[in-house]
Structure formats: C-alpha cells, structure tokens
Amino acid sequence: MAGKAARAHSTHTAPVRRPQAPERHTKQLDRLIHDRVRLGILSALAATPSMAFTDLRSALDVSDGNLSVHARKLEDAGYVVCTKGFDGRTPRTEYRLTPTGRRAFEKYLDHMESLIAASRQK
Numbered sequence: 001m002a003g004k005a006a007r008a009h010s011t012h013t014a015p016v017r018r019p020q021a022p023e024r025h026t027k028q029l030d031r032l033i034h035d036r037v038r039l040g041i042l043s044a045l046a047a048t049p050s051m052a053f054t055d056l057r058s059a060l061d062v063s064d065g066n067l068s069v070h071a072r073k074l075e076d077a078g079y080v081v082c083t084k085g086f087d088g089r090t091p092r093t094e095y096r097l098t099p100t101g102r103r104a105f106e107k108y109l110d111h112m113e114s115l116i117a118a119s120r121q122k
Contacts, residue, residue, distance in 0.1 A: 032077055033108045037062055037070040042105045045080060045097040053093035071095060079104055 033039055040060045044051055051059075057067050074080040079101030083094045097105070 028107075028111050030104055030108050030111075032073065032079075033104060035070065037066060038074055039108075041067075041071060041074060041095070042079065042097065042101060042108075045095060046102065046105055050083075050094045050096040053095070056095060074101065077101075077104075 033042060037060060041056060044056060044059055053064075053067065053071075056071075057064060060067065062070075071080060071082065075082050078098055080095050081098055083096075085092050085094070
C-alpha cells in the first residue's frame with residue numbers, strides 16, 4: 001500500500017520530446033522508390049532511354065532474381081516498362097522509364113532534397 005500512496009503523491013514530469021522530422025515529409029516519401037535496388041533502377045533509367053536487363057544487373061551488382069522482383073514491382077506501379085524480344089537468337093529484356101515513373105522519381109528527388117535542406121538548417 002505504501003508503494004501506491006508514494007506513487008500517487010509523486011511529482012510527475014512530462015516525457016522528454018525528441019525532435020523529429022516534420023510529419024509531412026514522411027507522409028510524402030514514396031516507399032516503393034525508397035529501396036536501394038528500385039532507386040538504383042530508376043536512377044539508371046532516368047539517365048538513359050532504356051537499359052538491358054544484363055546491363056542493369058551489372059550496374060546494380062544484384063542477382064537475376066533480385067533484379068526481376070524489384071523491376072516487377074516498379075512495372076506493376078507503372079514506373080517502368082519491360083519489353084522482351086530477341087537480339088538474333090539471344091533473348092533480350094529491355095527496361096525504360098515511363099512518364100509516370102519519371103514524375104514519381106523527380107518528386108522523390110525533390111522530397112529528399114527538401115529533407116536534406118531542412119536537416120542542414122538545424
């Protein structure tokens with residue numbers, strides 16, 4: 001009983017608030033793009049009209065399966081287009097950034113730049 005009485009009469013201090021990034025920044029973050037491999041895919045495709053699967057795989061240093069899974073997620077979101085064909089008898093898979101993907105990537109970059117600027121001001 002003494003424990004309860006002591007707690008009831010103790011002075012209460014407010015919890016310490018830690019500064020956090022403004023909530024609006026975290027809500028705007030495109031989680032689909034905010035992955036190392038998917039960000040790499042979009043970055044590479046933003047710099048060139050299209051890239052072959054093998055070139056992307058080499059540039060990002062990932063396995064075939066890893067690249068396929070991440071590229072499919074971007075494809076499902078409408079950010080990239082995959083075209084399959086042949087170069088002679090060799091199968092060839094090409095990826096290119098869609099207008100929707102370019103807009104999403106630019107919005108992501110703008111958001112990251114604003115986070116960096118806000119961090120440097122403090």
